[in-house]
Amino acid sequence: MATLETSRPATTAAAPLFAGLSLRVWQIIGLAAVLAAACVLPFIISSYQLLLANQVIVYAVALLGLNILTGYNGQFSLGHGAFYAIGAYTTAILLDKTGIPYWATIPMAGVLCFAVGFLFGLPALRLEGHYLALATFALAIATPQLLKYKDFDFLTGGVQGIVITAPDAPGGLPLRADQWLYFFCLLWTIPLFIVAWNLLRGRTGRALVAIRDHPLAAATMGIDTARYKSMTFGVSAMFTGIAGALGALLAQFVSPDSFDFFLSVRFLVGIVVGGLASMAGAFFGAIFVEFVPNIADLLSKAAPQAIQGIVLIGCMYLMPTGVMGLVRALGHRLGRRVAR
Amino acid sequence: MQAFLHQVLSGFATGGIYASVALALVMIYQSTHHVNFAQGEMATFSTYMAWKMITIGFPYWAAFLLTLLFAFVLGVAIERIIVRPFYKAPVLSVIAVFIGLLLIINSLSGALFDYTIKPFPSPFPSDAWYGGPYLSPHEVGMIFVTFVVLALTFFFFRFTPLGLAMRAAAENPVSSRLCGVRVGWMLALGWGLAGLIGAVAGMMTAPVIYLDPYMMFSVLLYGFAGALLGGIDNPWGAVLGGFIVGVLQNIAGAYLVGTELMVTVALVIIIGILVIKPSGLFGRPIVTRV
Numbered sequence: 001m002a003t004l005e006t007s008r009p010a011t012t013a014a015a016p017l018f019a020g021l022s023l024r025v026w027q028i029i030g031l032a033a034v035l036a037a038a039c040v041l042p043f044i045i046s047s048y049q050l051l052l053a054n055q056v057i058v059y060a061v062a063l064l065g066l067n068i069l070t071g072y073n074g075q076f077s078l079g080h081g082a083f084y085a086i087g088a089y090t091t092a093i094l095l096d097k098t099g100i101p102y103w104a105t106i107p108m109a110g111v112l113c114f115a116v117g118f119l120f121g122l123p124a125l126r127l128e129g130h131y132l133a134l135a136t137f138a139l140a141i142a143t144p145q146l147l148k149y150k151d152f153d154f155l156t157g158g159v160q161g162i163v164i165t166a167p168d169a170p171g172g173l174p175l176r177a178d179q180w181l182y183f184f185c186l187l188w189t190i191p192l193f194i195v196a197w198n199l200l201r202g203r204t205g206r207a208l209v210a211i212r213d214h215p216l217a218a219a220t221m222g223i224d225t226a227r228y229k230s231m232t233f234g235v236s237a238m239f240t241g242i243a244g245a246l247g248a249l250l251a252q253f254v255s256p257d258s259f260d261f262f263l264s265v266r267f268l269v270g271i272v273v274g275g276l277a278s279m280a281g282a283f284f285g286a287i288f289v290e291f292v293p294n295i296a297d298l299l300s301k302a303a304p305q306a307i308q309g310i311v312l313i314g315c316m317y318l319m320p321t322g323v324m325g326l327v328r329a330l331g332h333r334l335g336r337r338v339a340r
Numbered sequence: 341m342q343a344f345l346h347q348v349l350s351g352f353a354t355g356g357i358y359a360s361v362a363l364a365l366v367m368i369y370q371s372t373h374h375v376n377f378a379q380g381e382m383a384t385f386s387t388y389m390a391w392k393m394i395t396i397g398f399p400y401w402a403a404f405l406l407t408l409l410f411a412f413v414l415g416v417a418i419e420r421i422i423v424r425p426f427y428k429a430p431v432l433s434v435i436a437v438f439i440g441l442l443l444i445i446n447s448l449s450g451a452l453f454d455y456t457i458k459p460f461p462s463p464f465p466s467d468a469w470y471g472g473p474y475l476s477p478h479e480v481g482m483i484f485v486t487f488v489v490l491a492l493t494f495f496f497f498r499f500t501p502l503g504l505a506m507r508a509a510a511e512n513p514v515s516s517r518l519c520g521v522r523v524g525w526m527l528a529l530g531w532g533l534a535g536l537i538g539a540v541a542g543m544m545t546a547p548v549i550y551l552d553p554y555m556m557f558s559v560l561l562y563g564f565a566g567a568l569l570g571g572i573d574n575p576w577g578a579v580l581g582g583f584i585v586g587v588l589q590n591i592a593g594a595y596l597v598g599t600e601l602m603v604t605v606a607l608v609i610i611i612g613i614l615v616i617k618p619s620g621l622f623g624r625p626i627v628t629r630v
Contacts, residue, residue, distance in 0.1 A: 076435060123615040130375040133435050134564055135614055137377065138607040141561055145603050261557070265439055272436055303451035309443030313422065316433045316440070 023335065038186060042179040051250070052290060054182045057189050058247045059286035063270045064196055064279065065239025070268075071276035072200060073232045074212030075124065079136030081264035082143040083113050083237040085254075087244025089147065092162040092254040093155055102167045102249060106188060109245035110238045117237020121230040140264040147256035161255025164248065185246050192239060197279060199235070208232060209277070240267075262305065266293070269312050275324030284323040346474045347594045348587055353479035354548070355586020356486030360541035361556075361563025362570065362578040363493065364534040369572050371510035371530045372427070374434050378441035379563070380556030382418070382535050383542035385445050386411040388453045390543050391460055391551055400463045404543060408536050415535025419528040427527075449553040460546035482544045489540050490579060493533075506530060558603050562589060565609045571623020581620065585609060 021029075042050050066080045090109035094100045100108075120139070124132050147156050156162070169180035199205060210218035211225050219225050248254050266289050274285025288311075296307035319326055361379065368376045389410050393403035422441065426434050464470075464481035471477035497503035508516040509526035517523050545559055562585050570581025585606070592605045613620060 070432070074432070076432060078435075078439070123611055126618055127614055130373075130431060130435070131568075131614055131618065133377075134375060134568070135611055138561055138564070138603075138610045141557060142604045142607040145601060149600055265443065268436065268439060276432075300451070303447035305443040305447035306451070309440040309447070312440035312443070313437050316429075316436050317425065320433060 023331070035190075042175075042182045047176075047178050050178055050182055054178075054185055054250055055247070056283070056286045056290045057182075057185050058243050058250060059267075059270065059289045060282045061189055061192055061246070062240045062243035062267060063274060063282040063285045063289070064193065065236045065241075065243065066267050067271045067274075067276065067278070067282055067285075068196060068200070068208075068239065069232055069236035071271060071278065071281075072205065072212065073208045073229065073236075075121075075229060075233065076133045077136045077236075077264075078133050078261075078268065079139035079143070079264050080236075080240050080267045081259050081261070082136075082139045083117060083240040084244035084247065084263065084267075085143055085147065085259035086116055086237075087113050087241030088248035088254045088259070089156060089162075089244075090241070091245040091248045092164050095164045096157075096162050097155070103184070106242060106245045110242045113241025113244075114234045114238035117241075118230055118234030120237070121233025124233060125226050125229050136264075137261075140261045144256040144260050147259065156256075159256065161253060161258075163253050166249065166252050181249060185250070188242060188246060192242065193279065196239070200279070204228075266308070269308050271322075272312060272315050273322055275322030275326075278322065278324035278328075280327075281322055281324035342473075343594075344591075347590050349474045350479055351587035351590030352583060353475060353482045353586070354545075354590065355566075355583035356483050357541045357545045357559060357582075358562040358566045358586050359579040359582025360486055360489060360537050360544075361559060362566035362582040363490070363575055364537040364541070365563055365567045366572060366575050366578040367530050367534045367537070369567075370575070371506075371527050374423075374438070375564075375572075376534065377435065377438040377560075378418075378445060379534065379538050380560030381442050381445035381449070382411065382414060383538035383559075384551075384553060384556045385449050386414065386535070386539035387460070387542035387546050387551060387555070388449050390539075391458060391546075392453070394461060400461060404463070407539055407543065411535040411539035412532040416528045416532040418535075419531035423531070424524075424528075446553055453553075455553060458551040460543070460551045462547035478547055482548075485540065485544055489537060493537070493575075496533075502529075558606070561603060561606045561610075562586070565606045565613070568610055568613045568620055571620030573624055574620070574622045577620055577622030580622075 041053060045053065062080070062084055065083070066077060069075050069077055069080075087109040090112050091102070091105040094105040094108060095102060124135065127135060146152070148159050149156075150158060152158075166177050166181060167184070168177050169175040173180065175183070200208070207218065207223045207228055210221065210223060211228055215225055251258075270285030270289040271281070272285075273288045274283070275281030292308065292311070293304055296304040299307060315322065321328070361383070364379055364383075365376060368374055368379075386407050390403050390407040393406060394400060398406070418441065423434075423437065426437050462478040462481070464477040466477055468477040470480045472480070475483075497507055505516070505521045506526045506529060508519070509521050509523045510530070513523045516526075541559070541563075542556060546555065549555060549559075563582065566582030566585040567578040568581070569584060570577030570579065572578065588609070589602060589605050593599050593602050597605065
């Protein structure tokens with residue numbers, strides 16, 4: 001973990017970067033521009049493109065969850081696809097079996113995933129590195145099997161899965177169903193990112209990073225490592241679970257085989273490519289997770305997974321800090337040059 | 341009672357496969373403290389090579405030996421070329437590299453040999469004299485081969501200078517290097533042997549569960565469970581753990597949860613061990629220096 005560079009030199013934030021404005025101001029301008037673009041997007045692109053964009057947003061939330069756990073807290077999970085599945089199935093089952101409105105199922109999925117993640121995190125407290133990876137690896141492989149299990153058939157629909165209908169825009173809003181769904185996902189994504197940002201920038205975030213970098217020293221400093229680690233597991237699972245719930249609405253369908261081991265692996269590849277311990281990296285990672293399998297399919301029909309594997313190993317060789325690490329390094333260099 | 345005995349014995353036979361995989365995992369873990377997630381895929385790929393050789397007309401045992409050679413070279417090559425640069429990298433990078441390897445080898449198997457499920461021949465004829473009321477000839481053969489592998493591994497590490505050097509390199513790399521042991525090559529050799537043992541497991545298990553690119557996924561999981569049960573730093577514990585997991589899994593499958601939840605049994609075993617006794621039955625507890 002020592003190679004990850006998360007702390008920035010304090011001077012670059014205040015020093016004017018470009019045109020007399022500081023880095024912080026530029027960041028805010030950039031963020032506002034991205035948000036504005038995100039709001040205009042559904043009116044200028046086709047339905048299919050909108051679906052892809054929406055899926056990217058959903059994956060970004062899932063990757064943010066995994067990144068809080070792995071990037072910031074240094075706990076490894078090869079099984080986050082399972083939490084995504086729990087979130088998706090919670091929404092699907094509630095919509096299928098009860099009259100609960102779709103928007104109310106999302107927080108329920110979040111709460112359930114928090115509980116499951118917290119409970120899974122308890123034994124994980126004693127596990128480090130490889131052991132945790134092993135336990136979550138087992139979880140990822142067992143998930144489709146549990147979802148298919150015939151005694152849960154009445155809930156999960158077994159191998160067939162569950163078909164759900166997409167919600168319409170609430171009365172009065174002149175939006176198509178897919179446009180509404182996009183804004184609905186956005187309405188969840190923005191607060192979640194703000195929550196994560198608030199969580200990670202202060203005392204809690206520093207505690208998480210301290211536990212990642214040196215657990216023993218962190219404990220000596222008075223950080224309750226056990227509490228932080230299991231809470232982090234819960235919060236991380238909650239983010240990913242909410243993403244799963246949104247993803248279920250988006251796909252209008254859940255089935256055991258869409259939550260196999262490779263989904264978890266794609267999440268892992270996503271955070272590594274996007275940049276560990278970086279919030280914006282979640283978006284780059286999500287773009288990768290959504291589009292690279294398609295591109296890989298074009299490149300090689302028979303071995304699409306191999307492309308992901310090569311990218312994963314290549315990233316570890318060439319840019320272990322991911323896209324955001326690269327952006328950060330370039331930004332620093334630029335800042336220094338302008339300041340001179 | 342007869343049915344129960346049958347379940348236990350055939351669990352023992354599959355346990356042999358898990359024991360081999362667990363042994364392969366421990367072999368790499370001991371020297372580098374890395375858990376090789378790509379172990380199963382390496383075995384599957386080697387098994388495909390054997391299948392290819394058999395279908396183009398090689399006799400079984402010739403293909404068997406050539407596959408062992410191939411698996412050994414594959415293991416050494418992967419260690420030297422891909423894993424070596426990450427020898428001192430953080431755990432996260434190492435696991436990511438192993439997962440990358442898993443993806444690459446898995447889709448390579450699918451791309452080269454397509455994804456259809458293939459039957460794989462057993463070297464033990466189904467009407468052989470050593471088959472009995474409880475075990476099929478292939479299961480007996482499987483147990484026999486497993487024991488041969490275990491015995492050879494034991495003799496190699498216990499009675500040959502090379503085995504001694506490998507143990508020394510795993511135990512204390514710095515001192516071994518000072519004594520003239522080429523530690524880097526010993527690690528590569530360990531990978532080669534692990535690949536070879538995995539290939540034996542793959543070729544023995546393929547006639548039972550059929551050959552496809554995902555064949556070793558669950559086997560690897562049981563291997564992990566076995567290795568953890570016995571203690572991941574103790575080869576003999578891991579082997580015993582593999583056998584225990586095989587029997588447990590068979591009994592649970594027959595009497596408790598049915599065949600559909602077999603993998604979940606492995607999950608429960610893994611988490612149970614990690615919670616109750618993370619060092620396994622015969623492993624050393626992890627001690628960290630402050």
